[in-house]
Amino acid sequence: MSRESTNRRSDGEQTHAEILDHAVRLASIEGVNSITLGRLAEQTGFSKSGVYAHFGSRERLQMEIIEAAEQIFQREVIQRGLDAPEGLPRIINIYDAYLSYIEHDVFPGGCFFAGLVSEFDARDGQIHEAVVAGRKAWDELVRGLIETAQSHGEIDPAVDPDQLAFELDAIVDHTNFVYVLYRDPVAIERGRSTVSATIRRWTLQR
Amino acid sequence: MSRESTNRRSDGEQTHAEILDHAVRLASIEGVNSITLGRLAEQTGFSKSGVYAHFGSRERLQMEIIEAAEQIFQREVIQRGLDAPEGLPRIINIYDAYLSYIEHDVFPGGCFFAGLVSEFDARDGQIHEAVVAGRKAWDELVRGLIETAQSHGEIDPAVDPDQLAFELDAIVDHTNFVYVLYRDPVAIERGRSTVSATIRRWTLQR
DNA sequence: CCTACCGATCGGTAGG
DNA sequence: CCTACCGATCGGTAGG
Numbered sequence: 001m002s003r004e005s006t007n008r009r010s011d012g013e014q015t016h017a018e019i020l021d022h023a024v025r026l027a028s029i030e031g032v033n034s035i036t037l038g039r040l041a042e043q044t045g046f047s048k049s050g051v052y053a054h055f056g057s058r059e060r061l062q063m064e065i066i067e068a069a070e071q072i073f074q075r076e077v078i079q080r081g082l083d084a085p086e087g088l089p090r091i092i093n094i095y096d097a098y099l100s101y102i103e104h105d106v107f108p109g110g111c112f113f114a115g116l117v118s119e120f121d122a123r124d125g126q127i128h129e130a131v132v133a134g135r136k137a138w139d140e141l142v143r144g145l146i147e148t149a150q151s152h153g154e155i156d157p158a159v160d161p162d163q164l165a166f167e168l169d170a171i172v173d174h175t176n177f178v179y180v181l182y183r184d185p186v187a188i189e190r191g192r193s194t195v196s197a198t199i200r201r202w203t204l205q206r
Numbered sequence: 207m208s209r210e211s212t213n214r215r216s217d218g219e220q221t222h223a224e225i226l227d228h229a230v231r232l233a234s235i236e237g238v239n240s241i242t243l244g245r246l247a248e249q250t251g252f253s254k255s256g257v258y259a260h261f262g263s264r265e266r267l268q269m270e271i272i273e274a275a276e277q278i279f280q281r282e283v284i285q286r287g288l289d290a291p292e293g294l295p296r297i298i299n300i301y302d303a304y305l306s307y308i309e310h311d312v313f314p315g316g317c318f319f320a321g322l323v324s325e326f327d328a329r330d331g332q333i334h335e336a337v338v339a340g341r342k343a344w345d346e347l348v349r350g351l352i353e354t355a356q357s358h359g360e361i362d363p364a365v366d367p368d369q370l371a372f373e374l375d376a377i378v379d380h381t382n383f384v385y386v387l388y389r390d391p392v393a394i395e396r397g398r399s400t401v402s403a404t405i406r407r408w409t410l411q412r
Numbered sequence: 413c414c415t416a417c418c419g420a421t422c423g424g425t426a427g428g
Numbered sequence: 429c430c431t432a433c434c435g436a437t438c439g440g441t442a443g444g
Contacts (some may be wrong), residue, residue, distance in 0.1 A: 053429065255440085
């Protein structure tokens, strides 16, 4: 009983994961819609129908790319970001995690979801709906964090959580925009200091 | 001497403009890279090689799409925006023009250049370079407006013009992001009030 | 501005 | 996971 035979199933899973990982990186640079089975096959060294067999359809491949990117975002931004004491520290920490995720080039094309939103915002269909749902989940998460900080007395309960969320999201989105377009690490510093100043402004007496 | 014969050349120009106009709209929704000669031909009612003949190559068509969009942006945002007294009123006016341009759906896919930057920020090549150059021109324009307002005593000369520009650009970019993704006109109101508050904050004594 | 075509590549299938 | 293939579409060309 060789180890190879009992674990044969994981070989297929590993190949699947290897192709998907490459596809996610490529999609972050060129867009989910510009992924083709042929180029993916060429770049990973498998046959085109070999790649195809792992996903069943191009649409399915695209959805799996998005799901894989979501898992990475969940790990790098959400989990790291929530690993701080409740209230204001958690808000500071999650936006810091967001900027670190951009800074460390977790995806070669910058924030995967900034690109994904831009690619599918004006289209209709399954992917557009998934992107809207994913963004709404982020909005809800941030609103919850802000409301908790309000109930802790760290942020004035009279302020509109959506307004603060809008300002913070604008800063990190624009940081990604400048960082990726100009390939300039200084953008990250400006993002960090602007987030800090914005949070400071909203937590002092108004 | 019929009018038709003396003006024959303008028929070709009009066809060229008609195809290009359709291409710009399509590109604002689906991206410059997803434009194909075949679909453009089908949707405008010309033959594929008829469309091709007007542009000479797909690359050339893409560059003409970007140039045409730039002219529209120049007219709708820059010209309208600069039509105000020098100094602070001009800064307020240009960001108001920017938000109006988003609000009135000048392009069906939202701000053409937000999409274009996202599509080509992480790629290399001619279009990437053109996009970087175009964005730098915007940065220079805004910096000049802010410096003029500083020399007029409307903004503290000690503040970094790039920081104020970063904050204002972040707001309008994110307004476009929310407006197009959620198709929610309320985003425009939030963008306007946030721009106003930001300018107010930077023009009071600090 | 058209028809008729070129080789390359697309997503997907058959059969193993 | 492979080879060999399918019809459709790609950018581009020839010739008018």
